[in-house]
Every structure is written in C-alpha cells, then in structure tokens.
Amino acid sequence: MAKTAPPVKKNEMIELTFEDITHEGAGVGKVNGYPLFVPYGLPGEKAKVKVINVKKNFGFGRLIETLHESEERVDPPCNVYYKCGGCQLQHMSYKMQLEMKRNQVKNVLKKIGHIEGIPVHETIGMEDPWRYRNKVQIPVGSRNGELITGFYRKRSHEIIEDMERCIITEEINDRMIDAVREIADRLGISAYDENNHRGILRHIMVRTGQITQETMIVIITRKEKVPELNKLVDEITKTYPEVKSIVQNINSERTNVILGKKTKLLWGNEYIYDQIGDIRFAISAKSFYQVNPLQTKKLYEKALEYANLTGSETVIDAYCGIGTISLFLAQKAKKVYGVEVVPEAISDAKANAKLNGIENAEFFVGQAEKIMPWWKAQGLNPDVIVVDPPRKGCDEIFLHAMIEMQPKRIVYVSCNPSTLARDLRILEDGGYETKEVQPVDMFPQTTHVETVCNIELKGN
Numbered sequence: 001m002a003k004t005a006p007p008v009k010k011n012e013m014i015e016l017t018f019e020d021i022t023h024e025g026a027g028v029g030k031v032n033g034y035p036l037f038v039p040y041g042l043p044g045e046k047a048k049v050k051v052i053n054v055k056k057n058f059g060f061g062r063l064i065e066t067l068h069e070s071e072e073r074v075d076p077p078c079n080v081y082y083k084c085g086g087c088q089l090q091h092m093s094y095k096m097q098l099e100m101k102r103n104q105v106k107n108v109l110k111k112i113g114h115i116e117g118i119p120v121h122e123t124i125g126m127e128d129p130w131r132y133r134n135k136v137q138i139p140v141g142s143r144n145g146e147l148i149t150g151f152y153r154k155r156s157h158e159i160i161e162d163m164e165r166c167i168i169t170e171e172i173n174d175r176m177i178d179a180v181r182e183i184a185d186r187l188g189i190s191a192y193d194e195n196n197h198r199g200i201l202r203h204i205m206v207r208t209g210q211i212t213q214e215t216m217i218v219i220i221t222r223k224e225k226v227p228e229l230n231k232l233v234d235e236i237t238k239t240y241p242e243v244k245s246i247v248q249n250i251n252s253e254r255t256n257v258i259l260g261k262k263t264k265l266l267w268g269n270e271y272i273y274d275q276i277g278d279i280r281f282a283i284s285a286k287s288f289y290q291v292n293p294l295q296t297k298k299l300y301e302k303a304l305e306y307a308n309l310t311g312s313e314t315v316i317d318a319y320c321g322i323g324t325i326s327l328f329l330a331q332k333a334k335k336v337y338g339v340e341v342v343p344e345a346i347s348d349a350k351a352n353a354k355l356n357g358i359e360n361a362e363f364f365v366g367q368a369e370k371i372m373p374w375w376k377a378q379g380l381n382p383d384v385i386v387v388d389p390p391r392k393g394c395d396e397i398f399l400h401a402m403i404e405m406q407p408k409r410i411v412y413v414s415c416n417p418s419t420l421a422r423d424l425r426i427l428e429d430g431g432y433e434t435k436e437v438q439p440v441d442m443f444p445q446t447t448h449v450e451t452v453c454n455i456e457l458k459g460n
C-alpha cells in the first residue's frame with residue numbers, strides 16, 4: 001500500500017481553522033484530515049500558522065496571526081504569560097477553561113474507561129480565579145551585578161528578566177520575594193550560579209496561610225554559612241510584621257530539586273498555621289500542603305458528601321498525605337485509618353490530629369498496596385474507602401485489595417483524569433458502579449484538573 005506523505009512541510013505558512021483543543025490547551029486544526037497542534041489556538045478561530053514539526057500522523061505549528069478571533073479569547077493579564085511556562089490558559093475566558101476541563105474528564109472517561117451516560121457535573125470554579133496560590137518558589141540569579149528573581153523562561157533555566165509579579169500567587173508572596181531580594185542585594189549576598197556551582201542564594205520560597213495571613217520565608221542557600229544572614233533576618237522582621245517564621249534550607253547539591261535535606265530555623269516559629277473548614281493545619285517548610293485552600297475546601301466537602309457518613313462508619317483514607325481528607329472525614333465517621341508512604345507526612349498528620357483534638361483517626365506509614373492486604377488479613381472491613389493517589393493513579397494490587405474488601409462506597413479523588421479512567425474501569429469490572437463525577441478547578445489558568453467521583457458497590 002502506498003504511503004501518503006503529510007500534506008504540509010516544515011516551515012510552510014498555512015491558514016488553519018481550529019476545531020478542537022487538546023488537554024494541554026493547544027488548538028487542533030486539520031489539513032486534509034492531518035491534525036496540527038498549535039499552542040494558543042482556540043476552537044472556532046482561523047489563523048496564520050507556521051508549521052514547525054511534521055510527524056507521520058500529526059504535526060505542530062506556531063500561531064503567527066489570528067485572522068478570525070474566538071469570543072472566548074481574552075488578553076492575558078500577566079506581562080510574561082507567553083514567556084513563562086507556569087500558566088497555559090490565560091488567553092482563554094475562565095468560562096471556557098471550566099468547560100474545557102469538564103470535557104476533558106468526559107472524554108477520557110469514555111475513551112479510556114468506556115464509561116459514559118453518567119453525570120459529569122460542571123466544573124466547580126473560583127469566583128476570582130487569580131491570586132489563589134499560597135506558596136511560591138522563585139529562582140534567584142544576577143544580571144549586571146544585581147540580584148534578580150523570576151520564573152524560568154519556558155524549557156530553559158534562564159530567568160525571565162521582566163517578571164514583576166505572579167498574578168496567580170497571593171499578593172503578599174510577591175511582595176516578600178521583592179523584599180528579600182532587595183535586602184539581600186543591598187547586603188551583597190550573591191546569587192547561586194548553577195553553571196559553576198558558586199554563589200549562595202538559590203531560591204526564595206514564601207508560604208502564606210490564606211485564612212491566618214501568617215507568612216513563612218524559606219531562604220534556600222548553597223552553603224550553611226552565609227555572610228550578613230542575621231542582618232537580612234533583622235531587616236525582614238523589623239519591616240514586615242506578617243512574617244512569623246524565617247527558615248534557611250541548605251541545598252549543596254548540583255540539582256534541579258529546590259529543597260535540600262537540612263533545614264534550620266533562623267527566626268520565629270517553626271510552623272505557620274492555616275485552616276481549611278474547621279480544621280487547623282500546622283505547616284512547616286517541608287510539609288506538603290494544598291496550594292489552593294479555598295478550592296480544596298470545596299473538593300473535600302464534595303468528597304465528604306459522596307462518602308455519605310452517618311457517624312457509625314469505618315473509613316480508610318488511602319494516599320492520605322498529611323491527613324487533610326482524613327481529618328475532614330473523622331468529624332463524621334466512627335474511625336478513620338490513613339495510609340501514606342512518606343514518613344514525615346504521617347508525623348504531620350498525627351500532629352494535626354492532635355492540634356484539632358481528633359482522636360478517631362489513626363495513621364500508618366507504608367505503601368497503600370502493601371498495607372491494604374495486611375489490613376484485610378487483620379479483619380478490617382471499611383464501609384467507605386477514600387483514595388487520593390498521585391498522578392500515576394492507584395496500583396493495580398491496591399485496586400484489587402479494595403474490591404476484595406467490598407466497601408459500600410469508594411470516593412476517588414484524582415489529579416489525572418486518564419489514570420482515573422483506567423482505574424475506574426478496573427473497579428467497574430470488579431462490581432462497582434461510577435454514579436457521578438465532579439471536576440473541581442484547583443489550578444485556574446493552568447491545564448490541571450482535579451476530579452472527585454462517587455462510586456458504589458452494585459446491588460448495594
């Protein structure tokens with residue numbers, strides 16, 4: 001059979017109409033059935049496109065000029081949007097972002113999970129989808145002898161020189177990054193240079209409790225001894241009363257990983273506090289904590305609604321992290337068992353249970369796929385299991401252990417619709433039925449989508 005060559009050539013200029021959009025937010029247009037993926041193209045738009053990469057069955061293009069604009073196109077409010085890789089959807093109305101996320105969930109459930117005809121609700125969005133991130137970690141560099149801070153340019157390690165602020169992060173975090181940089185610059189503290197592994201200041205991290213407005217500053221340095229560090233701390237604390245904690249983290253490795261192993265308290269408290277619903281959390285420099293607490297509350301309330309607890313249930317919270325969902329569930333259940341692979345997270349979970357006077361939650365360190373069969377052998381019979389795995393989804397052994405335990409209900413919280421759909425197929429084949437699916441927008445302006453699913457044992 002004769003092979004047909006792609007209908008476009010590299011560097012060719014074409015006119016293209018976008019019919020669809022990918023999960024990464026690129027426009028999809030076809031030339032004689034051959035799909036081209038073009039970042040920043042929106043469905044319904046016609047554009048002048050330069051073909052930049054031609055593969056056998058699909059290609060990539062660059063948007064040169066929009067000839068007919070979609071009504072959903074908006075001016076990105078961030079001045080470095082097209083340089084920075086952090087956000088991907090600022091050129092799209094928020095309404096369209098929410099629709100796109102819902103469609104993505106629907107499509108993968110159908111394509112990968114062969115699940116359709118069930119309610120996939122409208123994505124729960126934010127009233128104000130800006131300034132939601134409670135944490136920012138910014139690289140430090142130098143230009144013309146001065147310290148600079150900013151995110152890296154897309155696919156590079158070059159700091160974007162004209163980045164003044166990040167409008168998806170809390171305003172106070174922006175102000176603190178500027179303050180630390182200016183003071184450090186005045187005191188002559190040098191920036192880390194990753195090419196020759198010299199210099200001192202690698203990153204500045206700022207975390208703020210959204211409810212408490214307590215701020216923690218983490219100064220990440222190549223070595224422990226830093227000249228003028230005391231003066232830096234002095235100036236910050238005298239000028240900014242919202243700062244409750246200043247921590248130094250030492251990272252002497254040649255690595256892209258931001259935080260090193262050693263952390264030292266320089267001033268104030270080791271923890272800042274924040275609150276989701278009625279639960280308080282103590283957050284240290286290295287603790288995992290959801291970056292958008294407002295939306296996290298909505299997500300957990302939905303998970304709690306799907307768990308449908310009356311107070312008499314035994315619940316397992318698998319992949320529990322610092323116990324955020326477990327502590328929410330514990331308020332309405334008889335007993336909650338949490339399992340998580342990172343020992344420090346489990347220490348935080350136990351401390352947070354204590355902080356909130358919660359006595360009916362117990363936490364275990366280990367791989368969920370190993371602890372579940374052990375729990376089963378011990379005679380643990382949960383009424384409800386809640387899972388919130390990482391992007392790769394649940395381990396198959398874990399899914400089968402869950403099926404064997406026969407809980408009445410499973411609540412699946414997922415940050416990756418593709419692995420969610422794969423896992424739902426296994427649960428459905430094992431006698432469960434997906435009843436409804438709720439996408440929640442935890443990360444506006446980006447392509448990430450979070451989903452919570454209500455799953456019931458068939459015939460229950």
Ligand SMILES: C[S@@+](CC[C@H](N)C(=O)[O-])C[C@H]1O[C@@H](n2cnc3c(N)ncnc32)[C@H](O)[C@@H]1O
Binds near residue numbers: 322366369388391
């Ligand atoms: C998406 S996070 C959920 C955290 C938590 N539920 C929350 O909302 O903050 C997934 C968690 O799964 C943990 N994890 C990854 N693999 C695991 C495994 N095999 N067994 C148990 N926990 C695991 C990670 O360390 C991480 O804390």
